[in-house]
Amino acid sequence: MSAILQIKDLRKSYAGGFEALKGVTLDIEEGEIIALLGPNGAGKTTLISTVCGITTPTSGSVTVGGYDIIDDFRDARSLIGLVPQEIALEPFERVINTVRFSRGLFGKSRKDDVVEGILKKLSLWDKKDNQLKELSGGMKRRVLIAKALAHEPRVLFLDEPTAGVDVELRKDMWDIVADMKRDGVTIILTTHYIEEAEAIADRVGVINNGELLLVEDKARLMQQLGKKQLDVQISTPIDAVPDSLAGYALDLRDPTTLTYSYDVRAERTGITQLLGDIAEAGLQLKDVVTRQSSLEDIFVGLVQEEEEAKA
Amino acid sequence: MNWTAIRAIYIFEMARFFRTLLQSFVSPVISTSLYFVVFGAAIGSRIDEVDGVSYGAFIVPGLILLTVMTQSISNASFAIYFPKFIGTIFEVLSAPLSFVEVVIGYAGAAATKSFIIGLIILVTSFFFVDIAIQHHVAMLLFLVLTCISFSLMGFIIGIWAKNFEQLQLVPLLIVTPLVFLGGSFYSISMLPPVWQTISMFNPVVYLISGFRWAFFGLSDVPVGASLAAIALFTCACLAIIGWIFKTGWRIRQ
Ligand SMILES: Nc1ncnc2c1ncn2[C@@H]1O[C@H](COP(=O)(O)OP(=O)(O)O)[C@@H](O)[C@H]1O
Ligand SMILES: [Mg+2]
Numbered sequence: 001m002s003a004i005l006q007i008k009d010l011r012k013s014y015a016g017g018f019e020a021l022k023g024v025t026l027d028i029e030e031g032e033i034i035a036l037l038g039p040n041g042a043g044k045t046t047l048i049s050t051v052c053g054i055t056t057p058t059s060g061s062v063t064v065g066g067y068d069i070i071d072d073f074r075d076a077r078s079l080i081g082l083v084p085q086e087i088a089l090e091p092f093e094r095v096i097n098t099v100r101f102s103r104g105l106f107g108k109s110r111k112d113d114v115v116e117g118i119l120k121k122l123s124l125w126d127k128k129d130n131q132l133k134e135l136s137g138g139m140k141r142r143v144l145i146a147k148a149l150a151h152e153p154r155v156l157f158l159d160e161p162t163a164g165v166d167v168e169l170r171k172d173m174w175d176i177v178a179d180m181k182r183d184g185v186t187i188i189l190t191t192h193y194i195e196e197a198e199a200i201a202d203r204v205g206v207i208n209n210g211e212l213l214l215v216e217d218k219a220r221l222m223q224q225l226g227k228k229q230l231d232v233q234i235s236t237p238i239d240a241v242p243d244s245l246a247g248y249a250l251d252l253r254d255p256t257t258l259t260y261s262y263d264v265r266a267e268r269t270g271i272t273q274l275l276g277d278i279a280e281a282g283l284q285l286k287d288v289v290t291r292q293s294s295l296e297d298i299f300v301g302l303v304q305e306e307e308e309a310k311a
Numbered sequence: 312m313n314w315t316a317i318r319a320i321y322i323f324e325m326a327r328f329f330r331t332l333l334q335s336f337v338s339p340v341i342s343t344s345l346y347f348v349v350f351g352a353a354i355g356s357r358i359d360e361v362d363g364v365s366y367g368a369f370i371v372p373g374l375i376l377l378t379v380m381t382q383s384i385s386n387a388s389f390a391i392y393f394p395k396f397i398g399t400i401f402e403v404l405s406a407p408l409s410f411v412e413v414v415i416g417y418a419g420a421a422a423t424k425s426f427i428i429g430l431i432i433l434v435t436s437f438f439f440v441d442i443a444i445q446h447h448v449a450m451l452l453f454l455v456l457t458c459i460s461f462s463l464m465g466f467i468i469g470i471w472a473k474n475f476e477q478l479q480l481v482p483l484l485i486v487t488p489l490v491f492l493g494g495s496f497y498s499i500s501m502l503p504p505v506w507q508t509i510s511m512f513n514p515v516v517y518l519i520s521g522f523r524w525a526f527f528g529l530s531d532v533p534v535g536a537s538l539a540a541i542a543l544f545t546c547a548c549l550a551i552i553g554w555i556f557k558t559g560w561r562i563r564q
Contacts (some may be wrong), residue, residue, distance in 0.1 A: 053404055055563060055564045077406060077407040080405070082405050088397055088398030090397070092327075092330065093323075101322075104315050104318060105320070107313045107316050107406075
């Protein structure tokens with residue numbers, strides 16, 4: 001099956017000459033949820049804006065459903081829905097009218113049952129006649145999603161859908177995304193919350209400084225790149241790590257816990273030897289616990305690696 | 312051509328207009344009535360006739376165009392500036408539309424609004440003066456063309472403007488003076504010769520002259536020149552819009 005979205009060596013330089021995308025290549029399969037993870041200024045919004053036609057690419061190519069975003073922009077854009085990062089809505093317009101407008105703008109004939117279905121799914125139906133300025137921030141975000149879904153797109157971009165949103169609403173948003181996936185919509189979302197990518201994505205792409213550092217299946221990413229930690233608890237408290245254990249770079253988290261970090265991918269983790277050496281140093285083992293590092297640690301590690309490579 | 316999209320933009324814009332119905336209609340009616348009182352009654356008592364037409368009636372075509380031009384510009388410029396300002400323009404840019412459809416939708420709605428306002432002023436003026444329109448079709452044609460061309464110009468201003476001050480700047484500094492000096496309230500032939508010559512460089516003179524001809528059969532410049540002027544102006548606006556479309560100037564980075 002060929003990818004629904006194909007991005008090839010996409011570059012974007014802004015008018016000032018700043019290169020916000022430095023050759024991004026990415027294939028996205030139909031029906032998946034991919035999270036683009038990156039710090040502020042990484043180029044996430046630029047990438048989305050370029051695919052959606054809001055900014056023009058400097059070079060490279062993008063196809064959506066096989067249609068080129070420049071040469072066949074009408075067909076390409078018909079397949080895309082976009083929920084922007086910033087909430088932008090006409091304050092005096094009514095919810096249902098603004099959603100109908102979006103549908104019309106994308107060339108779809110008016111279908112009240114489709115609009116009704118979308119509004120109900122997003123719990124907006126009872127607010128359909130409200131003016132947009134009367135809605136809360138979370139509700140406005142939902143209206144933006146409703147507008148993006150109004151023309152029944154096959155690919156949906158969500159640019160930082162939960163930035164500045166409280167925990168409750170964030171969970172709601174994740175449910176909405178899961179729901180859309182069930183309807184077969186391909187979802188590309190950007191975020192700088194790692195837990196978000198971890199919670200809802202099938203694949204994760206890490207982007208920094210206009211470059212896509214890696215794209216991986218979420219589970220495999222964590223497995224492959226995950227560092228694990230081993231907490232060794234000892235019965236008698238100590239103030240410092242014994243000199244004989246200096247080679248392990250242990251961290252004394254509290255007087256009775258020594259933490260050892262190791263790479264699961266490594267051929268030898270060094271655990272057996274560590275445990276032996278601990279016993280030899282005269283410390284008595286009470287318990288051992290291992291912890292998998294989160295996507296956050298992986299991400300921080302990657303960005304650091306890149307920065308070190310540059311320095 | 313994505314006609315559904317054009318319709319969506321057009322209806323959306325007209326809805327805004329009808330939402331502020333009172334403002335949209337009442338203010339032009341009131342200001343026109345004031346012009347009639349001030350110019351028609353006060354000045355008209357000193358000038359009774361211009362080329363055989365009562366002064367009150369004589370100023371009607373100029374008054375209509377004055378309002379139609381300023382309304383076209385302000386409506387169209389606001390219509391495209393506002394989405395840029397609040398950020399909703401992203402949706403238009405990401406929709407399967409070319410710029411042609413965007414222009415037809417926004418400028419078309421703005422032109423419709425000012426056309427309606429023009430007709431309302433005409434009707435209002437019937438309450439003040441007796442008017443017999445000589446060339447109905449030509450009158451409507453001139454009115455429609457003025458609405459369209461000035462809405463196109465407004466659209467350009469709305470794209471160009473980076474803030475609200477700039478949005479007001481061109482209408483205030485260029486259009487209003489040109490319109491007032493364009494013979495809305497007098498016949499060019501009433502001016503000293505030097506000013507008559509200078510007036511010939513004011514494009515608005517041609518529009519008002521042509522429009523007035525449609526009403527009373529008299530004009531400052533030949534009707535053909537008026538038509539040519541408005542055609543030229545429309546083409547110039549279309550050319551600029553075409554260039555904006557090609558380069559994405561001030562809309563697409
Ligand atoms: N219109 C613009 N003109 C110039 N530079 C821009 C523009 N928009 C974004 N940038 C720059 O491009 C980089 C990427 O921005 P952006 O795509 O918004 O990042 P993200 O969404 O990942 O936070 C930033 O350094 C930003 O300053
Ligand atoms: Mg962003």
